[in-house]
Structure formats: C-alpha cells, structure tokens
Amino acid sequence: MELIADILMVAGTFGAAVYCYVLSVRLKRFSTLETGMGGAIAVLSSQVDDMTKALDRARGAATGSAASLEALTARSEAVAARLELLLASMHDLPEPKVAAPVAEAADSTERKLRFVRRRVARDEMEAAE
Numbered sequence: 001m002e003l004i005a006d007i008l009m010v011a012g013t014f015g016a017a018v019y020c021y022v023l024s025v026r027l028k029r030f031s032t033l034e035t036g037m038g039g040a041i042a043v044l045s046s047q048v049d050d051m052t053k054a055l056d057r058a059r060g061a062a063t064g065s066a067a068s069l070e071a072l073t074a075r076s077e078a079v080a081a082r083l084e085l086l087l088a089s090m091h092d093l094p095e096p097k098v099a100a101p102v103a104e105a106a107d108s109t110e111r112k113l114r115f116v117r118r119r120v121a122r123d124e125m126e127a128a129e
Helices: 002-031 035-090 102-110 122-128
Strands: none
Touching: 002 035
C-alpha cells in the first residue's frame, strides 16, 4: 500500500512539474518585449503618453482661444452700446431737404444720347480673324 501511495505521489509531482514548465513557457512568450504582449503593452503605453501630451497642448490652446474670444465679445458689446447711442442721437437731428434730385432729373431729360461709330481698318480685321 505504501508503494502505491509513493507511486501516486511521484506521478502527481511529475504532473505538477510539467504544468509549471508549460506555464513558464507561456509567461516568457507573453512578456517578451519584441513579439509578445509585452511589446503591445509597451507600444500602447507610449501612445497613451503621446496622447496625454497632445491633450495638454490642445487644452492650453483652447484656454487661450477662450480668453481671446471673451475679450473680443466684451469689446463688441462695448461697440454695440456706442452704436445704439449714436443711433439714438440720430433721431434728434432734423430731416434733410430733398430738393436736389428734382433739378438733376430735368437736366438729364434735356440731353440727347450720342453714338460714335468708327471704321475698322482692313489690317485690324485680318489680325482678329
């Protein structure tokens, strides 16, 4: 009976050793930086770093643009207020007199249109063709 127990114990130990060897081979293949998942993880990590830097630059540019836009908005509101004030002050001015266009209309009816014709030289006709 002891012999059977020892044989089973040796077989179990041998099975555990084979299982550990298979796991170590898989782990080595998984962690190689050139071809395995380790390489993919390293590439993804560098891409995350690059994207973080790009995001920080974009955030800085957006902050600068927002500040510039706020300044332009405040300036345009001030100009709009001045325009409203100018428009309100224009209502107080008297209406201009409209007598000048009538005099111009009388002058234009008295004039006759004149058409001028020129004769084209024969050499110019040949050059055009």
